[in-house]
Amino acid sequence: MSQTPDVQLGGLYGDRILEHYRNPHNRQALADPDLEAHEFNPFCGDRVDLQLKLDGESRVLGISAASEGCSIIQASTSMLSDMMNGKTLEEIAGLASAFRSMMDGKEIPPESMATLGELEALQVVRQYPVRIKCALLPWTALEVAMQEYGSRAG
Ligand code: ZN
Numbered sequence: 125m126s127q128t129p130d131v132q133l134g135g136l137y138g139d140r141i142l143e144h145y146r147n148p149h150n151r152q153a154l155a156d157p158d159l160e161a162h163e164f165n166p167f168c169g170d171r172v173d174l175q176l177k178l179d180g181e182s183r184v185l186g187i188s189a190a191s192e193g194c195s196i197i198q199a200s201t202s203m204l205s206d207m208m209n210g211k212t213l214e215e216i217a218g219l220a221s222a223f224r225s226m227m228d229g230k231e232i233p234p235e236s237m238a239t240l241g242e243l244e245a246l247q248v249v250r251q252y253p254v255r256i257k258c259a260l261l262p263w264t265a266l267e268v269a270m271q272e273y274g275s276r277a278g
Pocket of ligand 1: 168169170193194195196197255258
C-alpha cells in the first residue's frame with residue numbers, strides 16, 4: 125500500500141517530512157493526561173489531538189499526538205511529539221515561538237534555530253503559503269492548551 129503525498133516536497137527536508145507522514149510517532153493515547161488540546165482546520169480537513177502528561181510541575185513525562193488530514197499536519201505533529209519529552213512548558217513555549225518565526229520567514233538567532241532540530245525541515249512548506257497553517261496547527265493547539273493549563277494552575 126503506498127500513500128501519495130498531497131504536495132511535492134523534494135530534497136532532504138522533503139524526505140524527512142514524508143518519513144514522519146508515512147510513519148507518525150507517539151500516536152498512542154495517554155490514560156491520564158494533564159493537558160489536552162484539539163484543533164481543526166476546515167480548509168484541508170486537518171485535525172489534531174494532543175495529550176501531555178506532566179511530572180506534577182511543568183516538565184513533560186509523556187505525549188500522545190494524533191492527527192488526520194494532509195501530509196504537512198501529520199509530519200508536523202509527529203515531529204513536535206518527538207521533541208516534547210523532558211521539556212518544561214516554558215521551554216515548549218519558546219520552541220513554539222521560534223518555530224512560528226521560522227515559518228513566517230523571519231530571521232531567527234542561530235541559538236534558537238539550533239533548538240528546532242528536525243523541525244527545520246518544515247521550512248520547505250513556505251513554498252506553499254496556504255499550507256503554513258497546516259504546519260502550525262499542532263503548535264497552536266499546544267499553545268491554547270498551555271494557556272488553559274496556566275490559568276487553571278492560577
Ligand atoms: Zn493541511
